[in-house]
Amino acid sequence: MLSGRAPESLLRTYHDEHYPAAANLIAFDKGWSTLMAPQLEDPEAVERYYVAAEEFTAGFLTEYKDNLITAGTEHQALASGFPVGCRFKSDIALRRCDAVTTHIGHEHSADGRWRIYVFAGQATPQDSDSALNKWAQWMEESEDSPLNRFTPEDGDRNAVFDIKAIYQQHYHSFDLFDAPEVFFPRVGPYKLQNLENVWTALDSQDIFESRGISRDGAIVVVRPDQYVAAVLPLEDTAALAEFFNGKLLEP
Template identity: 45%
Template sequence: MVRLYVDLGDLDPNDSGARSRFTSDMIIEAAQRIFHPYSLEVKDIAWWSVYEVGQRIADRFDDVAEAERGTRSPHVFIAGDACHTHSAKAGQGMNVSMQDGFNLGWKLAAVLQGRSPSTLLDTYAQERQAIAQELIDFDLTWSEAMAAKPADPNDPEAGGMSAAERQEIFTAGGRFTAGFATDYPPNLITGDDAHEHLATGFPIGERLHSAPTIRLADAKPLEIGHQAQADGRWRLYAFADDADPASTDSAIRRLCDFLAESPESPVRRYTPAGADPDAVFDVRAIFQQGHRELSVDAMPQFLLPRKGRFGLIDYEKMFCADLRTGPDIFDVRGIDRSAGALVIVRPDQYVAQVLPLDAHAELVDFFSGIMVPSA
């Protein structure tokens, strides 16, 4: 059994009944012409339908008109095919729809649970409508490429598109179809690129790109990005400076002390009383030294949080560069070895900001507009 999508050509936009006049025999004939000089024999058809491709995008993704934006928060949202339709040729319908849902889901949860103000919900339409337009633009280009007749190298005047040209178009859209082309611009939850030079391999606004590490506690090789779960928490990846992390002179220790002790610390301000220390912010440290060079007990106690009913220590917050087999995450992701970097990652795994390890005030300011202090 096979499934075929058969291009039946363009329809007359003034003929509303054109689609209804197609028959299964007409579809088979069209498929046979496409397959020629190869043969296609159809024994039975389990199901067939004629789908009219329409690249469309909704005017709004929520119930707030642009003139009202900022005066009230949205209460109704649409996602997926409800707000953007296109062809099935690149397999992006479900992919982009799931991304819509993930983008909206964590924001709804944060607002409904009282962790973020309702203004956070405005960013759903702001971010996803632009992505939907990129989807439509890509689909138009790819649909035209798929519909173009094959070029005849012996008759260049006849027009058409060569296989190489078609492949070039698909390759150019590869990052989009793989889900890595999204690049959210600065907004409430995505910062600017003032400090992006500290971690060039983590472009702000794009999905977090993982890299291999070694967990300090047990020397287990792990992909740092694969340790995050879709649980609504923010991630703070602290890439250590070149000082000894056990020393009070290290920027990574100063950051940990600030997060653990300062009344301004986002961890202290926004984590509910009685909750695990990492219930809202999952802080991970990545050291430049090999795992044999560091002692777990000498690391900042903030990175050894006690959690759960019995207050057991979580030893999975610290990682090291893989200096034996590589690659070194500091090299792969362009981390400034002298200064280190703090990479802030949203609950949907997009990089929200990159800051210096000592930029404590900037860290406080970033979260002040998107979090609600715990009671």
């Protein structure tokens, strides 16, 4: 909001999101202090309590409800491992440009950008009629796409949205530039192409399997604070456009 990208109404979401999270934290601290206060008859009780609450202390059990910047869960089955309203729980994949294996979430920076993960269907990257290629064409060319509506004309193409494709196919089965243009934003003073937005699943740890991603594909939108904002069908571009209505201001 301070950068001029979001409306003042965004501030109203803060209390509704954070009050329940704060109440849960206070309840956890009360339980923890109660456990620690008396002389322990079972020293391992502290360890068991902490291990049982491991995901809570790591921030993964905080869940924000449907509001201005968090959508509903009607399409949650398309990406069951990325619960809407919860912190983005990363997994490893392979970056196609340099064959580096790393967590896709480690690519996040505290830069205020939204992340849009495009999990491809089973069609090959070379298939011009695939759902992913049609989505990419819409995102790149349509006046309704959030990329065109909210990206400043004088800014980098990825100034507001960091858009990544994750394919199911082995990286030997396609060339990097078989992926659509939208995944190679031109950035910096010389408008060089960023090549780091095309990824593939691994045979040894398939992100589609481990995060419950539909083999038909899915869109996962992640807020700048790394909480999952929406899970949407790959084909439903109208739903993606509608999601960003009222959340960002056009430059």
